[in-house]
Amino acid sequence: MLQFDLLSTHGPEGKARRGRMTLNHGVVETPIFMPVGTYGTVKGVMPRSLHDMGAQIILGNTFHLWMRPGLDIMESFGGLHQFENWHKPILTDSGGFQVWSLGEMRKITEEGVKFASPVNGDKLFLTPEISMQIQTVLNSDIVMQLDECTPYETKGHITTEREARASMEMSLRWAQRCRTEFQRLENPNALFGIVQGGMYENLRQESLEQLVEMDFPGYAVGGVSVGEPKEDMLRLTAHTPHRLPAHKPRYLMGVGTPEDLVYGVQHGVDMFDCVMPTRNARNSHVFTRFGDLKIRNARHKTDQRPLDETCTCYACAGASGIPYAEGGRDGFSRAYLHHLDRCGEMLGPMLTTIHNLHYYLNLMQEMRDAMDANRFDAFVAQFHADRARGI
Template sequence: MLQFELLTTDPASHARRGQLTLNHGVVQTPIFMPVGTYGTVKGVMPRSLHDMGAQIILGNTFHLWMRPGLDIMKTFGGLHAFEKWDKPILTDSGGFQVWSLGAMRKITEEGVTFASPVNGDKLFMSPEVSMQIQTVLNSDIVMQLDECTPYETKGHLTTEREARTSMEMSLRWAVRSKNEMERLQNPNALFGIVQGGMYLNLREESLQQLVEMDFPGYAVGGVSVGEPKEEMLGIMAHTPHRLPAHKPRYLMGVGTPEDLVEGVACGVDMFDCVMPTRNARNGTLFTRYGDLKIRNARHKTDHQPLDTSCTCYACAGSSGVAWEQGGREGFSRAYLHHLDRCGEMLGPMLTTVHNLHYYLNLMREVREALDVGQFAAFRARFKAERARGV
């Protein structure tokens, strides 16, 4: 089940405010979706995800197929009960993970043959197999199996001919994914994925043919695969707003806070990216006033929180009162620097909470700005504050 209601639009851009109703709950858009590859968002308790306002999270079809496997997942009736998450879940198709295996996989029209990265077993994934796995996972949003068109192929930039071949196979796989979902009588929502590399004419062809297939929702894939930022922004500016206005639009694997705000301006409703969690584990934190590297020596004696305006547990403690409003219960930069230097696991747990809270709060502020017709002013203020620096 999927229902999408368009609540308001921004007259100066393609930004829009919506509400997405799925089998396991309602999602307010635009939204950022934390990535939970193995059935967990790394280092974060499910309760913390609820507390910070996560409305929908991701699961990874490929990795959950490898471990714990479908036999175990069936005994729980799907991923929700297995990981104790009662809100919506989106699962990717496994296509990106198979693509990233490189020489370990062979792609044909039928599907992908590859060696398991877990035990070396020979495995096969097709559009049908991907739909069967995602049906067992019982995710609210299912992604079609596609081939992720690389930016470079065998040492050279992917040509238009190579990108076309890949895009056209993804379209055929979209048909097979849709047919298999119908055969399985899976009631969850299947999204088609626009491909075409960096070629706008191919993106347009892919988009038009997917729209004719009438999917419940659409995604833009094949970005953040090594291309220069300008080219990614070009696809983002071209494609999302051309998708049907009455259906949700998802930009896959993107990105920085700046990418999210610009993506909203381009008509995107849904985002996911490992950046907030991965960067947190590597000591890079996102704040209202720019990025902060907690490993820098200048933080060794700093009593301030990561972000004086932030109300996450790391910055404000259980009081939820920001430093700027007189709150003093959060953890200092000096303490987080110390935890990182000592390799204590509490360090990345706290920084992950902070980064995810920042992303989710950013999307909440975007929604609030759209609600009152102030998105343009918010966008300008956001850019100015981020450029100011920590």
């Protein structure tokens, strides 16, 4: 089940959207960022902490969960929600991106993808039908079609329009196969189609139009953040999302920085995911209202301030929830986090992960609040001014 309600539109051309998505495991207010929990967990974060920081929906990955723990275990729990003890909505990726990332270890044909398991070397075969079967066992609220993630380049060779077309057209055929199998399985959740087409707007438009004819409950834009120059990612983000049906949710896959999220919302995106806030946190890279910082740098060794003086996350404000700028003193200092990083203590990346995810989720909440108050344009201007100010 999926119901999408478009509540309001904003921005000079009315492309930014405030919406509400109702799924089998709950309601999701959009625009929204979805933390990535590839193996059935968002690394370093307790489910309770995700709830407290405002996470409404998280991701799991079909490919990795198929490898480990396997479908027998998943089926015995009735799906991924019970297995990982998360009772809000879950979206599962189809495995297409992970197959793409295997490079020469996999062989893609019209029928599907043959590859060796990166876990134990077993020879495996993933088809659109098998992807649907796996995701039905996982019981994810949003199921993604299996697609071929068109690379920007391979061994220095930039993908040509002809190559991108062949890939896009196969993904369309796979989309129809996914849709047929999804219906055969009587899966009660929602299946999204994925727009492909490489870096070529005309191919993106063809993909979009044919997917819309298939009448999916929602649509994603895939094949960005695959090594292309930033200007190409921005160009495709400006081109594709707002052309998708207005009455259905739009998902930009694998994007991105805080600036990318705001830009995507301005151009009609409702849903985002990216490993950046969690992966960067594990490498001492922190996002804040006033720019980014590397807590590993020596200049933080004696700094008694929190990561972000305006932040209410546990890392910055502690259990009190009162930000430093308002007199709160219950969080953790940059000096302490610098110390944890230098010592290799696991608490360090746990705290920076909590902060980064809180920052991303709060950024989306602030955009929703700005839309509700009809001041989205002013919010965007202030966001860029704050980020440019620096720490």
